[in-house]
Amino acid sequence: EAGVTQFPSHSVIEKGQTVTLRCDPISGHDNLYWYRRVMGKEIKFLLHFVKESKQDESGMPNNRFLAERTGGTYSTLKVQPAELEDSGVYFCASSQDVRVSGGNTIYFGEGSWLTVV
Amino acid sequence: GESVGLHLPTLSVQEGDNSIINCAYSNSASDYFIWYKQESGKGPQFIIDIRSNMDKRQGQRVTVLLNKTVKHLSLQIAATQPGDSAVYFCAENRYNQGGKLIFGQGTELSVKP
Numbered sequence: 001e002a003g004v005t006q007f008p009s010h011s012v013i014e015k016g017q018t019v020t021l022r023c024d025p026i027s028g029h030d031n032l033y034w035y036r037r038v039m040g041k042e043i044k045f046l047l048h049f050v051k052e053s054k055q056d057e058s059g060m061p062n063n064r065f066l067a068e069r070t071g072g073t074y075s076t077l078k079v080q081p082a083e084l085e086d087s088g089v090y091f092c093a094s095s096q097d098v099r100v101s102g103g104n105t106i107y108f109g110e111g112s113w114l115t116v117v
Numbered sequence: 118g119e120s121v122g123l124h125l126p127t128l129s130v131q132e133g134d135n136s137i138i139n140c141a142y143s144n145s146a147s148d149y150f151i152w153y154k155q156e157s158g159k160g161p162q163f164i165i166d167i168r169s170n171m172d173k174r175q176g177q178r179v180t181v182l183l184n185k186t187v188k189h190l191s192l193q194i195a196a197t198q199p200g201d202s203a204v205y206f207c208a209e210n211r212y213n214q215g216g217k218l219i220f221g222q223g224t225e226l227s228v229k230p
Contacts, residue, residue: 042206045217048216097216105163
């Protein structure tokens with residue numbers, strides 16, 4: 001079974017440009033989360049989809065970030081225009097159930113590493 | 118505000134020694150915690166979890182201890198191996214808030230051969 005996949009794995013863009021990150025969750029997982037880790041800091045929650053609906057977007061930094069999940073399958077996270085402080089690694093995760101318990105866990109992708117120069 | 122944090126940002130141990138990574142949390146209502154391991158270039162990987170009705174839980178070479186009185190949890194790794202080198206995060210799973218994870222800062226574990 002394929003895990004959570006993210007694309008691109010690495011991206012270097014100039015300040016002011018646009019970047020779109022994509023996440024393909026595990027098939028059948030209704031819950032999709034985006035997280036971000038900037039260098040040396042903790043991983044922070046950005047938002048949560050249940051199917052195609054945004055359940056919680058309280059962690060989105062500002063209106064330069066736009067997440068979508070059309071059709072309730074894959075999700076995109078667009079940063080426009082990118083700023084230097086947006087550099088970091090963006091993780092996507094998916095789960096069947098919001099309650100993590102034993103083998104029923106939240107599965108993370110390997111991340112999209114974004115560098116804004 | 119609510120947070121889950123760690124005491125030490127880095128930890129260096131000798132191969133074969135035991136490692137202890139600590140985490141403090143501030144939300145007394147927290148009832149479900151998870152430890153994750155993040156290796157370089159990879160996403161967080163589930164290690165072990167514990168509910169607030171437990172004080173201790175053991176896995177393969179790992180043990181998580183929870184002290185609700187002082188709002189502290191720890192991850193113990195027995196016979197640490199070079200492959201254990203990674204950043205370790207504690208996280209609280211807020212299942213009543215859609216299952217989002219609140220992470221601590223992370224501890225970077227380095228294992229010296």
